[in-house]
Amino acid sequence: MHEIQPYVLWPYVAGSAIALITVFVSREELLRGNGWERILAVGRLALAAPLAAFGAEHLTIAPFIAPMVPSWIPWHLFWAYFVGCSLIAAGLSIATKVQVRLACTLLGIMLLFFVFSIHILRVVANPRDRFAWAVVLRDSAFAGGAWALAGSEIAWRNLGSKLIFVGRLLIGVAAIFFAVEHFLHPTALPGVPLEKLTPTWVPGRIVVDYLTGAFLAAAGIALVLGKNSGRAALYLGTWILLLVLIIYLPMVLVIPPAAEGGVKIEGVNYFFDTLLFAGAVLAFANAMPGSRRTNSAQYQRTISEAKA
Numbered sequence: 001m002h003e004i005q006p007y008v009l010w011p012y013v014a015g016s017a018i019a020l021i022t023v024f025v026s027r028e029e030l031l032r033g034n035g036w037e038r039i040l041a042v043g044r045l046a047l048a049a050p051l052a053a054f055g056a057e058h059l060t061i062a063p064f065i066a067p068m069v070p071s072w073i074p075w076h077l078f079w080a081y082f083v084g085c086s087l088i089a090a091g092l093s094i095a096t097k098v099q100v101r102l103a104c105t106l107l108g109i110m111l112l113f114f115v116f117s118i119h120i121l122r123v124v125a126n127p128r129d130r131f132a133w134a135v136v137l138r139d140s141a142f143a144g145g146a147w148a149l150a151g152s153e154i155a156w157r158n159l160g161s162k163l164i165f166v167g168r169l170l171i172g173v174a175a176i177f178f179a180v181e182h183f184l185h186p187t188a189l190p191g192v193p194l195e196k197l198t199p200t201w202v203p204g205r206i207v208v209d210y211l212t213g214a215f216l217a218a219a220g221i222a223l224v225l226g227k228n229s230g231r232a233a234l235y236l237g238t239w240i241l242l243l244v245l246i247i248y249l250p251m252v253l254v255i256p257p258a259a260e261g262g263v264k265i266e267g268v269n270y271f272f273d274t275l276l277f278a279g280a281v282l283a284f285a286n287a288m289p290g291s292r293r294t295n296s297a298q299y300q301r302t303i304s305e306a307k308a
Helices: 006-025 026-033 036-062 062-068 075-096 100-125 130-153 157-184 206-225 229-253 260-286 297-307
Strands: none
Touching: 006 026, 006 036, 006 075, 006 260, 026 036, 026 075, 026 206, 036 062, 036 075, 036 130, 036 229, 062 075, 075 100, 100 130, 100 157, 130 157, 157 206, 157 229, 157 260, 206 229, 229 260
């Protein structure tokens, strides 16, 4: 019997636990909501579970993550553990709907700090590295989804509308870049275009990539322009969720138990990475009118300003 490495086991345990908590807390929307309301409830799960999984990953491989902390920041190992705990706390907050404003606002700030202190430096060092650009825009989109969710929870309209507005732009720009990458490199895994290629067992994999590129392009343009952005995000998020179920989940399940730890952790990262992107997109869709059970004049003013 093959031993499951802790850095593979605990991300799945944490992600599954948070997913179950999300299902319990959002059971009314899942059981009694219409189709779109159920998808948006699943979107909350798609945002919360990966955060917990990545948090557990940080805690189990903290010594390997610590060197990634910028050299000018002291106590590298402490920050690796701190970020892991923060990600789990954010996932739990989103799942339970407790202190979502605070958790998602701080989560967005933390993710953008990573972008500007770590990822953007790799782009500057090698501007032709398309994967470095993808990571910058991916984490920016994650931050945008967190801020959109925070903005939709905020009663005071000025900050709420600004967070939703920034979230819309961050997700929209990322979607447009990802769309171009899908058209230029149609063998890459659909969703977040990184190094790994789509398995040959996926039927019509080139068609799937082009179709994903079309979804990303249409939604990205709508988000950047602020035209039907909520509906566009809803369609894109739903499509990415389908990709997670029909491509990424089977990819994880077919990894042999005897495979090296690096192969298994890669499966963890790609699965939860793409799920988190779907969650970020659906978090923005959830911030738009008609998707939330709120009709307050204050909330509608917040959304109107975010669309301006």
